[in-house]
Amino acid sequence: FEMDVYEIIKTIGSGSFGQVYLARHKREGKHYVIKRVKTRDMSQKDLENTENEVRLLQKIRHSNIVAYKDSYVDHEQFLNIVMVYCDGGDIYSKIKSSKGKNYSEDQILSWLVQIALALFYLHERKILHRDMKTQNIFLKNGTIRLGDFGIAKVLDSTKDFAQTCIGTPYYMSPELFKNQDYSYKSDIWSLGCVLYEMCNLRHAFDAHTINGLAVKILRGSFPPINQIYSKQLRDLIGKMLQIKPSNRPTIVDILNKSFVRKRVTSYINECLNGQ
Missing domain, CATH: 1.10.510.10 (Transferase(Phosphotransferase) domain 1)
Structure with a gap:
């Protein structure tokens, strides 16, 4: 269901934890970066801990920090971490x-x-x-x-x-x-x-x-x-x-x-x- 919210535009890299995509939020029209992390081999407990940790990170707001917008586990058991896209590069x-x-x-x-x-x-x-x-x-x-x-x-x-x-x-x-x-x-x-x-x-x-x-x-x-x-x-x-x-x-x-x-x-x- 979350994939209905975001439309993947392109792969922008594969980090050490999985693929990284540039995506567009269909309703907002804004660009975001989505990291997809494989969680298939994790125990339910580990997965829950990971999701909780990411939720904590989502509370962090600072003008010099890339905000985490969202996170969800998709139907392929990947944890998707959505963050703000910085168009000025790194x-x-x-x-x-x-x-x-x-x-x-x-x-x-x-x-x-x-x-x-x-x-x-x-x-x-x-x-x-x-x-x-x-x-x-x-x-x-x-x-x-x-x-x-x-x-x-x-x-x-x-x-x-x-x-x-x-x-x-x-x-x-x-x-x-x-x-x-x-x-x-x-x-x-x-x-x-x-x-x-x-x-x-x-x-x-x-x-x-x-x-x-x-x-x-x-x-x-x-x-x-x-x-x-x-x-x-x-x-x-x-x-x-x-x-x-x-x-x-x-x-x-x-x-x-x-x-x-x-x-x-x-x-x-x-x-x-x-x-």
């Missing part, structure tokens, strides 16, 4: 198309503030993002929207997760390679990786093999951040990429840095003035 594609031309510090600070406000909102509500990467940071009308938050945890219970977790773990923190638990500080590490990428237009940690990547991440060794950026910005990113989680700042520490805080104020003023 930061990953933006960096790729920059053809080596660096972004201004101003631009990076503007992005940093918006991502940090979104992450603060999640962490305040005890939600870990768990999958922060440039492919999950979208633009809509020039505003940053952080997407796919909390879904990694929800989908941990889908049996196929281990097998289908494709993609190179460029943003994975050292503690995860040591099989320690995911924490707020793991999100901070990934944020550091994202900001590094915005500055240097390449991954902080890169290698041809997973093992090579693990070695670099566990050593916390990355090429220096481009010197065109201020020392305060480079130092902040360096702090986020500390091997020991306890040495990394919290999201509140980041927002309280005076040069970040100043930008938060001007960003909020822009929002209030309906810029």
Whole structure:
């Protein structure tokens, strides 16, 4: 019955958890993204837990977060997660198309503030993002929207997760390679990786093999951040990429840095003035 509500326009990718579609809401005429997750092998209890988790995520509303609109299990036993479509694309594609031309510090600070406000909102509500990467940071009308938050945890219970977790773990923190638990500080590490990428237009940690990547991440060794950026910005990113989680700042520490805080104020003023 839900498929009567949405009309699939095209496949826009296959994520680690299943297909991702662009769809149109027939009545509203608006575009949405639908993720279809296979749940056939899940126990009834796991499926119920997953649905409840997704419902919790649907309550999250923030101007820098991609909202989850809806979720339902279809007749093929797929869990469909419906989220708002961001027509400005993602930061990953933006960096790729920059053809080596660096972004201004101003631009990076503007992005940093918006991502940090979104992450603060999640962490305040005890939600870990768990999958922060440039492919999950979208633009809509020039505003940053952080997407796919909390879904990694929800989908941990889908049996196929281990097998289908494709993609190179460029943003994975050292503690995860040591099989320690995911924490707020793991999100901070990934944020550091994202900001590094915005500055240097390449991954902080890169290698041809997973093992090579693990070695670099566990050593916390990355090429220096481009010197065109201020020392305060480079130092902040360096702090986020500390091997020991306890040495990394919290999201509140980041927002309280005076040069970040100043930008938060001007960003909020822009929002209030309906810029």
